[in-house]
Amino acid sequence: MASAATTSLAWGLRLGVLLVRLQHLFLSPLVALAVPGPLLLNQNLLVMMALASLGLVGMMVNRQALATAASLFLLGLLILGKAAGSVLKTSPPDTAVLVVEFTLVVFLLEASLVVSTFNREDSRLRGKEDELSSTLRTGLHGWLRGQLAGQAKLGLVTLGLSIGLLPLAGFTSIPSNQIIISSTLALLAIVVLMFLVTHRREPAEE
Amino acid sequence: MFTKKATAYFALASLLLVLALLLQDWQLAILVLPVASLFFLTNALGFPEKVEVELERRIIPDESFGDEDIRVEATVRNKGAEPLNNVEVHELLSQRLRPEKGSNMAHAPLPPGGKMGLLLEFPSPGRGHHMIGPMTVRVRDVFGLYLVEKRLGAEVLAVMPRPEKVRGTELRPRHFGPWAGTIPARTGGAGSEFYSLRTYEAGDDLKRINWKASARSGRLVVNETEAERVTDVMVVLDTDVAFYESSEEDLFERSVRAAASMASLLLRQGNRVGLILQGEERGIVPPGFGKRQERKILYTLALAKPGRAIISTSYVITLLSRLMLPARAQLVIISPLLEPDILEGIRQLAIAGYGVVVLSPLPVEPSSFQSGAEKLAYKITQLERTNILIAAERMCTLIQWPAGVPLSRKLREAKWLRPPLQA
Numbered sequence: 001m002a003s004a005a006t007t008s009l010a011w012g013l014r015l016g017v018l019l020v021r022l023q024h025l026f027l028s029p030l031v032a033l034a035v036p037g038p039l040l041l042n043q044n045l046l047v048m049m050a051l052a053s054l055g056l057v058g059m060m061v062n063r064q065a066l067a068t069a070a071s072l073f074l075l076g077l078l079i080l081g082k083a084a085g086s087v088l089k090t091s092p093p094d095t096a097v098l099v100v101e102f103t104l105v106v107f108l109l110e111a112s113l114v115v116s117t118f119n120r121e122d123s124r125l126r127g128k129e130d131e132l133s134s135t136l137r138t139g140l141h142g143w144l145r146g147q148l149a150g151q152a153k154l155g156l157v158t159l160g161l162s163i164g165l166l167p168l169a170g171f172t173s174i175p176s177n178q179i180i181i182s183s184t185l186a187l188l189a190i191v192v193l194m195f196l197v198t199h200r201r202e203p204a205e206e
Numbered sequence: 207m208f209t210k211k212a213t214a215y216f217a218l219a220s221l222l223l224v225l226a227l228l229l230q231d232w233q234l235a236i237l238v239l240p241v242a243s244l245f246f247l248t249n250a251l252g253f254p255e256k257v258e259v260e261l262e263r264r265i266i267p268d269e270s271f272g273d274e275d276i277r278v279e280a281t282v283r284n285k286g287a288e289p290l291n292n293v294e295v296h297e298l299l300s301q302r303l304r305p306e307k308g309s310n311m312a313h314a315p316l317p318p319g320g321k322m323g324l325l326l327e328f329p330s331p332g333r334g335h336h337m338i339g340p341m342t343v344r345v346r347d348v349f350g351l352y353l354v355e356k357r358l359g360a361e362v363l364a365v366m367p368r369p370e371k372v373r374g375t376e377l378r379p380r381h382f383g384p385w386a387g388t389i390p391a392r393t394g395g396a397g398s399e400f401y402s403l404r405t406y407e408a409g410d411d412l413k414r415i416n417w418k419a420s421a422r423s424g425r426l427v428v429n430e431t432e433a434e435r436v437t438d439v440m441v442v443l444d445t446d447v448a449f450y451e452s453s454e455e456d457l458f459e460r461s462v463r464a465a466a467s468m469a470s471l472l473l474r475q476g477n478r479v480g481l482i483l484q485g486e487e488r489g490i491v492p493p494g495f496g497k498r499q500e501r502k503i504l505y506t507l508a509l510a511k512p513g514r515a516i517i518s519t520s521y522v523i524t525l526l527s528r529l530m531l532p533a534r535a536q537l538v539i540i541s542p543l544l545e546p547d548i549l550e551g552i553r554q555l556a557i558a559g560y561g562v563v564v565l566s567p568l569p570v571e572p573s574s575f576q577s578g579a580e581k582l583a584y585k586i587t588q589l590e591r592t593n594i595l596i597a598a599e600r601m602c603t604l605i606q607w608p609a610g611v612p613l614s615r616k617l618r619e620a621k622w623l624r625p626p627l628q629a
Contacts, residue, residue, distance in 0.1 A: 118313075154349070
C-alpha cells in the first residue's frame with residue numbers, strides 16, 4: 001500500500017525512501033546487541049527482533065505511531081544501554097561509534113516522519129488523475145526530495161561537526177573528584193543549548 | 207517560534223547532561239554534541255529569521271445554485287529573499303465538502319518570490335452556507351524545530367435555492383407604492399384594465415374617447431384605466447417545525463424553493479420585497495428593490511433549516527411586519543401550517559389591515575407506516591392541520607400546494623382576497 005506512493009519517484013529518491021523504510025532492520029541489531037545483557041534480561045536478540053518488526057510494520061503499513069515508537073525505543077535503549085554499561089562497569093564503546101549510532105537513530109527518525117507524511121498526502125491524491133491533482137502531486141514529490149536531501153545534508157554536517165568536536169570534548173571529561181566543576185560545565189552546556197534553541201526565535205503560541 | 211519537537215530535543219540533551227553528571231560518564235555528555243549541532247545548524251542556516259508569505263484564495267463561484275462544481279484556488283507566495291523548504295498548506299473544509307479533484311492539503315518547497323497553489327474541486331454541496339477555511343500555512347525548517355504559521359480567514363460558500371419561474375400572483379393589498387407595477391390600485395391611472403368613464407379633459411389622449419358613451423351622454427367621455435402600482439411585500443418562511451422523515455425534508459425544501467420563487471417573482475414585478483426567516487435559524491432581509499435584493503434574499507434562504515424557534519412565530523411575524531412594512535402592506539407566509547400558534551399572528555395582521563397570503567405545501571403521505579400508532583399519529587396531525595387550514599381560510603388567501611403540481615397553477619387557481627377595511 002505504502003510502496004505504491006513511491007513508484008512514480010526518481011530512482012535515487014526511491015532508494016532513499018527504501019532506506020528510511022528499512023531503517024529498523026539495520027538499526028535494531030546495531031543498538032540492541034550493544035546493550036549490556038542484564039539490562040534486557042539477556043533477551044537482546046528478542047528485543048532486537050521485536051523492535052525491528054515493530055518499526056518495519058509501522059513503515060510498511062504507514063502507521064507513523066508504530067514506526068516512531070520503535071525509533072524512540074531504540075533511542076532510549078541506546079542511552080539506557082550506555083548508562084547501564086557505566087553502572088555495570090563494562091568496557092565502554094568507541095565514542096565516535098556511539099555518536100554515529102545516536103545521530104543515525106535521530107536522523108532516520110526524522111526522515112521516517114517525512115516519508116510517513118508523504119505517504120499520507122499521496123494517498124489523498126491516489127486515483128485522481130486530473131490536472132489539479134497532478135500539480136499537487138508534483139509539488140509533493142519536490143517537497144519529499146527537498147526534505148530528504150536537506151535532512152541528509154544537515155545530518156552529515158551535524159555528524160561531521162560532532163566528530164570534529166570530539167577532541168575538544170575530551171578535554172572537558174568530567175573529573176570524578178570535582179563535582180562543582182562538573183556541575184558548572186553541565187550548567188554551562190545547558191545555557192549554550194538554550195541559546196542555540198531560542199536565539200532569534202520566539203516560543204510557540206500553541 | 208520553536209516547536210514542541212525542539213523542546214523535546216532540548217529536554218533530551220538536558221537529560222543526557224544530568225545522566226552524565228550523575229554517572230560521571232563523559233561519553234553520555236558527548237551525545238549532546240549532535241543535538242547542539244543540529245540546533246546550531248538549523249537555527250543559523252536552515253530557517254530564515256523572517257518569513258514573509260502572502261496568502262490568497264478564490265472560490266469559483268462563491269455563490270451557486272447547486273448545479274455546478276466548486277473550485278477553490280489558494281495561492282501562497284514567498285515574498286522573502288530566502289527559500290522556504292518545508293511549506294505546508296491546509297484548507298479546512300466542512301465534512302460535506304469532499305474534494306473530487308486535488309486536495310485540501312499540500313506540501314511543497316517555495317523558492318524566493320515563488321508561489322505554490324492549493325487546488326481543489328468538489329461537486330456542489332446541498333443548499334446551505336458552507337465554510338471554506340481558515341487556511342493555515344505552516345513554514346518549518348527541514349527538521350520541524352522552528353515554525354512560522356500564517357492564517358487566512360474562512361469564507362462562506364453560499365449554495366442558494368434556485369427560484370422557479372412562477373406566474374399567476376394577484377396580490378390585493380390596500381397599500382400601494384408610488385411607482386407603476388402590476389397590482390390594481392382601485393384608482394384611475396396608467397394601466398391596462400378598464401376602470402371607469404369620465405368627462406373628457408383637455409390633454410386627454412383622443413384614442414381614449416369612448417364614442418358610444420359620448421353619443422349617449424351628449425359630451426365627450428373617455429375610458430379610464432385602473433392604475434397598476436407596486437407594493438411592499440414581506441415573504442415569511444416558517445421553518446419552526448421538527449422533521450424526522452426524508453419525505454418531510456422534501457416538504458421543507460419545497461417551502462424554501464417556493465419562498466425563493468415568490469420573492470423573485472415579486473421583485474421582478476417591481477415590488478419592494480423583504481424576507482423573514484423564522485425557525486431555528488433566523489434571518490431578516492428588510493424590504494428592498496432589484497437584483498441585489500434578490501441575491502440577499504436567496505443568500506439568507508440558503509441558511510434555512512427546519513428546527514424549533516425560541517421565540518413564537520406569531521409574535522415574530524406581527525412585530526417585524528409592523529416594524530418593517532407600511533400599514534396595510536402585503537405578507538406572503540409560506541408555512542406547512544402544522545402549528546396552530548401561527549393562526550394568532552395571521553389574525554392580528556388581518557385585523558391590522560395587512561394583506562396576507564398563506565402558501566402551504568401539502569405533506570406527502572408516507573407509503574408505509576412502521577406501526578399502527580404511527581399511522582394514527584399521522585392522521586391526528588393531518589386532522590389538526592385541517593382545522594388550522596379552515597381557521598386560516600377565514601382570515602387570508604390560502605393556497606394549498608400539493609407535491610408534483612406546478613406552483614403557478616395553484617397560484618392561478620387561488621381566490622385572491624382583498625382584506626376588508628375593518629376585520
